[in-house]
Amino acid sequence: MRIKTGKTNKLEQLILLICFVFITSSLYSQSNGVSLTAQLDNDEVWLGDSVKLILSLQGSDSAVQPDLSIPNVRVTPLGGTNRSSSSITNINGRVTKTVQKAYVYQYQLTPRIAGIIKIPSIELDVDNQHLKSNNLTLRVKIPETSEDFRLLLAFDRSKVFLSEECVLDITFEFEKSLKTLEFNIPGLDGYSFKSNPKKLSADKYQ
Numbered sequence: 001m002r003i004k005t006g007k008t009n010k011l012e013q014l015i016l017l018i019c020f021v022f023i024t025s026s027l028y029s030q031s032n033g034v035s036l037t038a039q040l041d042n043d044e045v046w047l048g049d050s051v052k053l054i055l056s057l058q059g060s061d062s063a064v065q066p067d068l069s070i071p072n073v074r075v076t077p078l079g080g081t082n083r084s085s086s087s088i089t090n091i092n093g094r095v096t097k098t099v100q101k102a103y104v105y106q107y108q109l110t111p112r113i114a115g116i117i118k119i120p121s122i123e124l125d126v127d128n129q130h131l132k133s134n135n136l137t138l139r140v141k142i143p144e145t146s147e148d149f150r151l152l153l154a155f156d157r158s159k160v161f162l163s164e165e166c167v168l169d170i171t172f173e174f175e176k177s178l179k180t181l182e183f184n185i186p187g188l189d190g191y192s193f194k195s196n197p198k199k200l201s202a203d204k205y206q
Contacts, residue, residue, distance in 0.1 A: 038133040040109075046143050049112045052078070055105040055133065062126045065105050070120075072113045073138075075123055078106040106186035111140040148175045178193060 034057070041052040055066070061084045068075050083102040088095060111117055119136035149172070156167040172181075 024171070025177075034126060034129055034131060036122065036126075036131040036133045038119070038122055038136055040136055040138060043112065043137065044139045044141060047111060047140050048143070049149040050110045053107040053109050053119075053136075055124075057105070057124070057126065057131075059101055060100040060126045061103050061194040063103060063128065064124070066122055066124045068107055068122060070109065070117070072111065073117060074110040074112065074120075076108040076110070078108055109138070111138065114140045114142045116140075137173065190203050 038172070039054050039056070041054065045049075045051045047116045053068075061082050062084070063080060064078055065077065068077075071089045080103050083104050084100065085102075086097065086099045088097050090096075117138045117140060119138060121135055122133040123134075124131045150170075152171040152173070154171075159167045162164070
């Protein structure tokens with residue numbers, strides 16, 4: 001009895017070739033599926049206020065936070081969060097596990113000048129890959145003046161020594177009813193602020 005092996009060998013070679021191509025393409029898609037996306041929680045802000053910058057890393061859970069520097073903007077890192085997830089499905093006895101890796105970095109941005117601020121692409125090296133995010137634009141507006149509202153600032157002295165504390169009294173006067181009131185200390189490098197709850201007060205005037 002003779003056994004013909006020529007066609008069988010060719011078939012096996014074809015199956016191995018298809019498996020090799022499939023595995024290679026899968027590995028290629030995984031290694032190139034890492035992306036970095038940047039977004040702002042608000043693309044407009046008043047001068048003196050802050051916005052949040054969110055960096056979303058998809059396809060990796062690396063916790064290496066990029067060192068971010070933006071001209072005319074004070075950058076404060078707010079930390080990061082691992083957003084990876086996994087799921088298991090069972091279809092007709094075939095178990096499949098799906099893993100989605102993700103990591104989110106957050107920063108607080110406080111502009112120092114008014115106008116249009118261009119936030120360039122943010123670069124990050126992850127898993128032997130050099131990633132670049134999209135560019136962003138932030139519009140910084142100058143606060144408007146109004147006769148119905150007045151903000152008065154006064155120091156308790158005109159001169160101080162280096163590292164010496166001084167008192168800044170902030171008085172906000174308003175003639176219209178307010179639903180909410182929030183005050184943010186402006187971003188000034190080299191200065192630290194702390195509130196004095198004993199001096200907080202609210203008075204009516206005519």
